[in-house]
Amino acid sequence: MTPDLIGYRCWRISFRPDLERVGGRSVAGYYREVTKGPPKLRLESLSCSTTWDGPIVHADRRPWSRNSSGLYALKTIDLAKAYDRGAPVYGEVAMFGRVIEHEMGWRAEHMLVKRIWLRAHSLPLFYAVAPFGIEKQIAVVIKLLEIRYQCDVIADMSEQGLSPMAAFLKHVKSGEVTTNDLEKILKEFGV
Secondary structure: OOOOEEEEEEEEEEEEEEEEEEEEEOOOOOEEEEEEEEEEEEEEEOOOOOEEOOOEEEOOOOOOOOOOOOEEEEOOHHHHHHHOOOOOEEEEEEEEEEEEEOOOEEEEEEEEEEEEEEEHHHOOOOOOOOOOOHHHHHHHHHHHHHHHHOOEEEEEOOOOOOOHHHHHHHHHHHOOOOHHHHHHHHHHOOO
16 A cells, blocks of 8 residues: 655635536526535635535646646645745645646645644634634634544644734734833834
């Protein structure tokens, strides 16, 4: 048995209902899509509209050396974390089928999500929503991802990857930044 080829990537989170094609072709030549059921939490590729509905995902087309098709992964977790520091999710994937190697990563025909890290501070959560605090919202997102992708989901509570504004707002919210600190900052900018 061949050991898994492991790579790393990052995703955004989407919360949308399934789409269903209905009827025949429309006048414009396309199927009409309607929403079906309640919204679902899913991972979505950052650079294209590929939705990761489950733990195994298949590329639209088989990758070859002369095309750009396939599912992309980077060779190290540090490369994935740095790829988009604002991405709320990064993770480990196993690649199989046809795999094309590149300098910094691979393109694969199929991928299996093996482990997910959730950058809790990058999530678009509703901080003011009562009675659920931020901790409960993070716990719910983690549980939903564990169920859908059948893997461990780890909360990354570090500030690495936060935009400067998000890191600043986190400190303001926690009370680490006082009104005097804000006044000093405003004076530095001539306000």
